[in-house]
Amino acid sequence: xxxxxxxxxxxxxxxxxxxxxxxxxxxxxxxxxxxxxxxxxxxxxxxxxxxx
Amino acid sequence: xxxxxxxxxxxxxxxxxxxxxxxxxxxxxxxxxxxxxxxxxxxxxxxxxxxxxxxxxxxxxxxxxxxxxxxxxxxxxxxxxxxxxxxxxxxxxxxxxxxxxxxxxxxxxxxxxxxxxxxxxxxxxxxxxxxxxxxxxxxxxxxxxxxxxxxxxxxxxxxxxxxxxxxxxxxxxxxxxxxxxxxxxxxxxxxxxxxxxxxxxxxxxxxxxxxxxxxxxxxxxxxxxxxxxxxxxxxxxxxxxxxxxxxxxxxxxxxxxxxxxxxxxxxxxxxxxxxxxxxxxxxxxxxxxxxxxxxxxxxxxxxxxxxxxxxxxxxxxxxxxxxxxxxxxxxxxxxxxxxxxxxxxxxxxxxxxxxxxxxxxxxxxxxxxxxxxxxxxxxxxxxxxxxxxxxxxxxxxxxxxxxxxxxxxxxxxxxxxxxxxxxxxxxxxxxxxxxxxxxxxxxxxxxxxxxxxxxxxxxxxxxxxxxxxxxxxxxxxxxxxxxxxxxxxxxxxxxxxxxxxxxxxxxxxxxxxxxxxxxxxxxxxxxxxxxxxxxxxxxxxxxxxxxxxxxxxxxxxxxxxxxxxxxxxxxxxxxxxxxxxxxxxxxxxxxxxxxxxxxxxxxxxxxxxxxxxxxxxxxxxxxxxxxxxxxxxxxxxxxxxxxxxxxxxxxxxxxxxxxxxxxxxxxxxxxxxxxxxxxxxxxxxxxxxxxxxxxxxxxxxxxxxxxx
Numbered sequence: 001x002x003x004x005x006x007x008x009x010x011x012x013x014x015x016x017x018x019x020x021x022x023x024x025x026x027x028x029x030x031x032x033x034x035x036x037x038x039x040x041x042x043x044x045x046x047x048x049x050x051x052x
Numbered sequence: 053x054x055x056x057x058x059x060x061x062x063x064x065x066x067x068x069x070x071x072x073x074x075x076x077x078x079x080x081x082x083x084x085x086x087x088x089x090x091x092x093x094x095x096x097x098x099x100x101x102x103x104x105x106x107x108x109x110x111x112x113x114x115x116x117x118x119x120x121x122x123x124x125x126x127x128x129x130x131x132x133x134x135x136x137x138x139x140x141x142x143x144x145x146x147x148x149x150x151x152x153x154x155x156x157x158x159x160x161x162x163x164x165x166x167x168x169x170x171x172x173x174x175x176x177x178x179x180x181x182x183x184x185x186x187x188x189x190x191x192x193x194x195x196x197x198x199x200x201x202x203x204x205x206x207x208x209x210x211x212x213x214x215x216x217x218x219x220x221x222x223x224x225x226x227x228x229x230x231x232x233x234x235x236x237x238x239x240x241x242x243x244x245x246x247x248x249x250x251x252x253x254x255x256x257x258x259x260x261x262x263x264x265x266x267x268x269x270x271x272x273x274x275x276x277x278x279x280x281x282x283x284x285x286x287x288x289x290x291x292x293x294x295x296x297x298x299x300x301x302x303x304x305x306x307x308x309x310x311x312x313x314x315x316x317x318x319x320x321x322x323x324x325x326x327x328x329x330x331x332x333x334x335x336x337x338x339x340x341x342x343x344x345x346x347x348x349x350x351x352x353x354x355x356x357x358x359x360x361x362x363x364x365x366x367x368x369x370x371x372x373x374x375x376x377x378x379x380x381x382x383x384x385x386x387x388x389x390x391x392x393x394x395x396x397x398x399x400x401x402x403x404x405x406x407x408x409x410x411x412x413x414x415x416x417x418x419x420x421x422x423x424x425x426x427x428x429x430x431x432x433x434x435x436x437x438x439x440x441x442x443x444x445x446x447x448x449x450x451x452x453x454x455x456x457x458x459x460x461x462x463x464x465x466x467x468x469x470x471x472x473x474x475x476x477x478x479x480x481x482x483x484x485x486x487x488x489x490x491x492x493x494x495x496x497x498x499x500x501x502x503x504x505x506x507x508x509x510x511x512x513x514x515x516x517x518x519x520x521x522x523x524x525x526x527x528x529x530x531x532x533x534x535x536x537x538x539x540x541x542x543x544x545x546x547x548x549x550x551x552x553x554x555x556x557x558x559x560x561x562x563x564x565x566x567x568x569x570x571x572x573x574x575x576x577x578x579x580x581x582x583x584x585x586x587x588x589x590x591x592x593x594x595x596x597x598x599x600x601x602x603x604x605x606x607x608x609x610x611x612x613x614x615x616x617x618x619x620x621x622x623x624x625x626x627x628x629x630x631x632x633x634x635x636x637x638x639x640x641x642x643x644x645x646x647x648x649x650x651x652x653x654x655x656x657x658x659x660x661x662x663x664x665x666x667x668x669x670x671x672x673x674x675x676x677x678x679x680x681x682x683x684x685x686x687x688x689x690x691x692x693x694x695x696x697x698x699x700x701x702x703x704x705x706x707x708x709x710x711x712x713x714x715x716x717x718x719x720x721x722x723x724x725x726x727x728x729x730x731x732x733x734x735x736x737x738x739x740x741x742x743x744x745x746x747x748x749x750x751x752x753x754x755x756x757x758x759x760x
Binding site: 015016018019020022023026027030031034035037042043044045046047048049050052 | 211
């Protein structure tokens with residue numbers, strides 16, 4: 001049954017691969033950019049709850 | 053130079069939501085205890101409105117939307133003002149939001165026991181209440197974004213991103229889930245049908261957990277935990293990655309509620325993969341919370357606020373470890389439809405949401421009343437009773453879940469089911485259900501102690517309705533410096549943040565749902581599957597009204613034990629006229645998808661009158677009112693018209709003969725009942741015949757008919 005359902009959409013494998021790639025790229029971009037954040041900005045924001 | 057501006061924070065609205073959270077929380081917990089008692093002592097069901105089927109959604113809605121919902125608003129209204137250095141944009145909108153939300157809750161408290169429901173789990177409320185929720189949510193959004201746009205602090209702290217993602221995602225989820233065609237003021241049919249409806253429902257249902265029970269509470273964790281610990285969050289970088297990864301991944305995970313069902317395999321696989329990936333951001337957030345307490349662990353022993361928060365974060369970690377594990381198909385094959393799921397969600401609801409709410413309340417009340425907590429000792433008592441309550445609730449239900457799965461799947465050496473009678477597997481877990489009542493009651497008693505403590509704290513202090521604050525005015529135009537960090541630019545611009553969050557959560561929904569809805573081959577048609585007859589339709593709506601879906605599934609998975617016990621496994625093409633789908637998510641009673649033709653009509657008649665008459669020891673509520681209440685067919689023409697509009701192939705003009713058709717079928721059932729010894733005059737005009745018609749139809753469309 002599963003084989004039949006899998007075959008019923010053309011290029012179904014694109015969904016899985018495309019989705020994973022999309023996530024992987026987003027994740028890498030967020031991570032890399034986060035780690036080059038200026039330390040003083042980070043400290044400022046991290047301390048915001050304590051400064052009200 | 054900036055001018056220092058003086059302003060006031062609004063504490064009254066925070067207090068109102070806090071009190072509402074606690075009061076509704078008590079109601080929700082009490083209803084939980086009642087339905088737990090009803091499962092052990094079915095005599096406590098008083099038909100028609102005080103039955104398990106109708107009260108169960110009242111419990112879930114009260115806990116999710118009233119207890120946690122008001123808790124969210126309490127946390128947001130307090131922290132948002134302070135993080136933005138601004139009073140809420142409009143006091144008027146704050147109070148319209150407050151009373152509007154309480155009105156939604158009151159409407160739910162009336163309609164659900166009255167049997168007015170859409171049957172969509174966590175989205176049961178009827179369409180007029182859906183409209184009210186939309187209005188209230190928009191008002192909340194306007195007030196929140198108004199405050200954000202008129203803030204004095206340029207940067208948006210991570211908690212606010214979680215609030216923004218919550219607002220936009222809940223709006224999208226609520227609107228898509230609520231697309232329905234009204235039939236009357238209290239009834240409607242959803243746009244989607246069968247498998248598609250199931251997918252949309254669990255895309256909604258799972259993300260209600262994600263974006264109502266999780267993201268706003270994570271925002272609160274990122275604000276209140278550093279406050280209570282008096283130190284900044286362990287890693288702000290981790291919180292950024294936590295946020296983006298969590299909202300991106302969460303939205304895909306819904307199909308893990310539908311593993312091994314008739315949902316196409318590729319959607320199931322996507323759901324599984326993303327659910328397993330979820331463990332990374334979830335645990336990143338949990339560790340970030342726990343590590344915030346670095347160097348402050350000694351205070352945890354003496355500060356009840358930190359105690360509640362630590363257990364809350366640990367419960368979050370446990371539930372978010374268990375969730376991905378339950379999404380592995382081989383684990384889900386065992387756990388699904390059992391009490392394991394109930395144990396899992398209560399670790400989240402009691403531990404994560406409950407304890408974080410209590411922690412925040414204990415932190416807030418003394419500050420808003422300018423005093424100290426009335427009794428630290430009582431708060432500690434609350435903490436320990438509550439913790440014991442969670443353990444006594446969860447452990448027996450894990451045990452019950454495993455027992456159920458093992459018994460359902462056990463075969464004798466001869467190859468037959470070892471426990472062929474489903475009831476045997478129910479009776480076996482009754483002791484666990486009893487211990488669960490003890491757990492729930494302990495948790496409730498703890499909450500009563502908490503209310504008393506907060507009441508006394510309020511009595512000894514003086515409430516500060518408006519809290520003075522000052523901050524420099526915000527520079528309207530921040531020059532963009534070359535090489536400035538990308539995220540700094542985004543987080544200074546809330547509308548871009550809103551847009552990015554929307555894109556993130558939209559991608560998941562679109563990729564999963566759109567092909568299911570628009571590609572016909574996703575749901576292979578079966579030529580013998582026909583629309584329900586008018587009487588069956590009326591019976592189906594009664595089935596929905598009584599909340600039968602709370603205990604009975606209509607989805608047979610392709611496992612040997614299930615096909616042996618229930619019959620041929622379910623095909624997606626069988627459900628194309630099921631609006632709404634009624635697959636259910638729990639088997640307190642057996643699956644009913646192949647119920648049609650299994651028993652004579654008289655069996656169903658007697659079973660509804662008194663389930664123990666046919667199944668001694670059954671814990672199903674009795675439904676004598678179905679034998680007495682007149683069958684109301686007046687809405688049938690409107691229902692037929694609405695369903696035809698949605699694509700059910702009822703012929704033109706069929707609505708004109710629908711009532712007559714229903715009456716003819718009712719007569720036939722009354723005749724068959726009489727032949728089987730049920731002499732009940734006028735039974736053809738009672739609700740029971742419609743229920744029988746529906747139950748006898750279930751799953752029969754693809755049964756091989758014997759040649760006459």
